[in-house]
Amino acid sequence: NAGVTQTPKFQVLKTGQSMTLQCAQDMNHEYMSWYRQDPGMGLRLIHYSVGAGITDQGEVPNGYNVSRSTTEDFPLRLLSAAPSQTSVYFCASSSTGGGTEAFFGQGTRLTVV
Amino acid sequence: GENVEQHPSTLSVQEGDSAVIKCTYSDSASNYFPWYKQELGKRPQLIIDIRSNVGEKKDQRIAVTLNKTAKHFSLHITETQPEDSAVYFCAASNSGGYQKVTFGIGTKLQVIP
Numbered sequence: 001n002a003g004v005t006q007t008p009k010f011q012v013l014k015t016g017q018s019m020t021l022q023c024a025q026d027m028n029h030e031y032m033s034w035y036r037q038d039p040g041m042g043l044r045l046i047h048y049s050v051g052a053g054i055t056d057q058g059e060v061p062n063g064y065n066v067s068r069s070t071t072e073d074f075p076l077r078l079l080s081a082a083p084s085q086t087s088v089y090f091c092a093s094s095s096t097g098g099g100t101e102a103f104f105g106q107g108t109r110l111t112v113v
Numbered sequence: 114g115e116n117v118e119q120h121p122s123t124l125s126v127q128e129g130d131s132a133v134i135k136c137t138y139s140d141s142a143s144n145y146f147p148w149y150k151q152e153l154g155k156r157p158q159l160i161i162d163i164r165s166n167v168g169e170k171k172d173q174r175i176a177v178t179l180n181k182t183a184k185h186f187s188l189h190i191t192e193t194q195p196e197d198s199a200v201y202f203c204a205a206s207n208s209g210g211y212q213k214v215t216f217g218i219g220t221k222l223q224v225i226p
Contacts, residue, residue, distance in 0.1 A: 031211055040122070042202060042218035045155070050211035056188045058213065090156065099208025104156040 002026050006091045006105025010082040013112045021076040021108050023091030031076040031097040036060065036087040037107075043090065049074055050097065081112045115140040117205050119217025125161045126193050133215050136203035143205040146179060146186045151200045151219075160201075162187070164208070166167040193224045 004025045013019055014076040025032065033048035045058030049068040063085060066083060075091075091105040116139040126132050138146075144165035149157035163170045163177045163186065170177050175192075179186040190197055202222050206214040 033213075035216075040218060042119075043216040045213060045215075048213060096208070096210030096211055098206030100212055101147065101159045101162070102149075102157075102214060104158070106156055 002082060004091055004093050004103050004105040006108060008020075008108060009106060011108060011110050013054045013078070013110065015081060015083060015112060017081050019078050019081065019112075021078075021089055021091070023105055024072050025074075025093040025103070026072065027093060027095075027103065029093040029095050029103075030071070031095065031100075032068065032091065032093045033058070033097075033102075034064070034066065034074070034076045035090045035092065036085075037090060038087050046076065046089075048097070061083065062063075081110075083112045086110060086112045115143055115205055115213075115215040117203060117215045117217045119203050119220060121220060122218065123221045123223070125223045125225060128193060128195060130167070130193055132190045132193055132197070132222055132224075134188045134201055134203070135185060136187070136205075136217050137183075138205040138215075139184065140205070140207070141184070142207045142209075145203050145206050145208045146177070147179060147214075148188050149202045149204065149216075151202065153199070190222075193212060193222075195224050195226050198222055198224045 034046040035043040047066040049055045089108045092102040094100045094102045119136045119206040147162035151157040176189045
């Protein structure tokens with residue numbers, strides 16, 4: 001049982017480049033989410049999904065896109081990377097979001113230069 | 114929306130002493146309060162949670178207390194050990210339906226041998 005698999009683990013981008021962070025879970029969870037972690041700011045919600053075909057914005061959605069074509073996968077796209085997007089990104093899944101344990105991926109350390 | 118405040122942001126204790134981390138929340142509809150531990154370079158993982166129908170919950174050296182009236186909850190770690198050194202996040206959410214989870218900013222706990 002792999003849980004939540006997130007790739008890549010590290011990435012360096014140049015300003016203006018685009019990329020996709022991959023996230024997959026094998027627990028048949030309906031709820032998936034993306035967070036960014038910055039020093040002194042905790043875990044801030046970027047986007048979330050309550051099931052295939054359904055996504056919504058979180059606290060800090062600007063500059064990011066998501067889609068949910070299957071229950072298992074929830075990729076995060078950076079459209080045009082900016083230095084302000086330098087952060088550690090975590091994907092998480094849970095059966096229903098609030099009220100249940102969130103399982104996190106291993107994280108992606110992204111640096112935009 | 115929900116707002117979760119967590120303090121202190123950093124905490125140093127001598128090995129064997131107790132550590133207490135406190136959180137407050139704003140939304141009276143929140144009824145699920147998990148705590149996550151994140152070791153250096155690792156993903157956050159659930160260590161204990163409490164629901165609003167319970168005032169206290171213990172699991173070996175860790176305990177969580179909840180005061181619904183005052184809208185605050187706390188994590189207590191007794192007989193601290195070096196392996197307790199990590200960042201601890203509190204969170205709050207509503208367990209009804211697919212609800213977002215709001216995290217505190219985290220507390221970096223250092224246990225000094």
